[in-house]
Amino acid sequence: MTISGAVQSVDRAVQVLETIAREDGASIAAIARGLEVHASTASRLVASLERHDLVERSEDGTVQLGVGLLRLAASARPRRDLTAIAGPVCEALAEELGETVNVAVLRGGVAVNLYQAQARSTVALHNWVGDRTVLHATSSGKMLLAHLEPAQRRDLLRGRLESFTERTLTDPAALEQQLAEARERGWAEAVEEFEEGLVALAAPVRGPEGTVIAAVSAAGPAYRLAPERLPEASVVLREATEEISRRLGHRAPADEG
DSSP: OOHHHHHHHHHHHHHHHHHHHHHTSBOHHHHHHHHTSOHHHHHHHHHHHHHTTSEEEOTTSOEEEOHHHHHHHHHHOOHHHHHHHHHHHHHHHHHHHTSEEEEEEEETTEEEEEEEEEOTTSOOSOOOTTOEEOSTTSHHHHHHHHTSOHHHHHHHTOSOOOOSSTTOOOOHHHHHHHHHHHHHHTOEEEESSSSTTEEEEEEEEEOTTSOEEEEEEEEEETTTSOGGGHHHHHHHHHHHHHHHHHHTTOOOGGGOO
16 A cells, blocks of 8 residues: 555544544444445445444444544543542542552652542641652552563662662662562552651552553551551552553453453
8 A cells, every 4th residue: 555545544534433423423324425435445444443443333333433442542641631530539548548649650760749649537748749759669669660671670770779768678689579579469568668657558550551650559657557457458459540540441351351
């Protein structure tokens, strides 16, 4: 196919989608009329879009927009929409756990906190929104690190790992082992590694394609969020991050049938 032919096919595919959206569903005949092409050409275009889940056929043969468009739209959502979608879930999570909940993303080699939810019954430890925190000593940072490609992880951890408390992991091999464990069980922990007396755990948020795009953490004082409480809290946390991921368009394997 020539470049001009490929461009024409793309233009026609877009026209098909626009026609379906405008008419809230359209027949092959209606699509062909709109494109001013033969019905067989329209049918081939629809079949191609259908293979990518961009359109689907209803029982009466009408062509409707498909779920693939939802995944594409979710991928295009700006960062503020991540917080808008995660916010209500995080607020409920903070109340259920009685702790501070944060949403963080990986930017420029650090974890950037975008959103914070605070349980009404607790006093805020710190407003983390906008803060840039290290990766190796925080639960969110560890969760984000755990899901990077090994080469990316090595690049980010190159050089001396700063120690913040006596518990901070500064040995790359020990940290790598902990990241592998976090990846396997689905949550990471930081027990007084960034601040004395501060305990946190984090779980991943996935985008439409399954890539980890953020981490949600719950943090509290060690006397309340004791290390032995973390496995139980992780169940609630992971349920919340799975719900956020679902709202962002991610389909877990069990949901794909």
